Amino acid sequence: DIQMTQSPSTLSASVGDRVTITCRATQSISSWLAWFQQKPGKAPKLLIYKASTLETGVPSRFSGSGSGTDFMLTISSLQPDDFATYYCQRYNSNSRTFGQGTKVEIK
């Protein structure tokens, strides 16, 4: 089965920083990748789908890129509301797999 690996596992950053999280698949998933944000005690929230399409209502400081096996989530200028855990997820076939998550912490 296709595995998803995110890096880093934890990221310490300051408000205003540019932040990049990477996600790698063990085989090509074309552009069938989504990014989610999760805050403690809450359900995840969809940020980006099809690798680079911003979900309606998500701030434009979030962007996604990549295709095949290598993907990135970028936050152009980190805001206080962005401190959370981020997950990538592949949906190229009928099953789904999540990355292990990246926690973005306050530096």
Added chain:
Amino acid sequence: EVQLVESGGGLVQPGGSLRLSCAASRFTISGNWMSWVRQAPGKGLEWVANINQDGSEKYFVDSVKGRFTISRDNARNSMYLQMNSLRVEDTAIYYCARDWDESGKGIDHWGQGTLVTVSS
């Protein structure tokens, strides 16, 4: 706004069974695949199972195959997860999620989750 409400969680002994329900509102589930995703305490997200629009296709993560079944009732706008032979490692919050449709999105909406605790 799409709404998904899970119910049926609780405390169960190892080897026991539980049936989770997911009631959808403000959209019709018949147009979407639907998924269950779980999150063990302090851990990441794990996709558990999904089902296609008419219930003819069902897929499971290896760790639950043969123990969990997924079903849906489009007339009731609801989805279900029957969990048998439960193990301590099945302890998690279980989320219902709206999944694939022709828009090209996968999972795009989640319920608030229901806690399943497997313990003696």
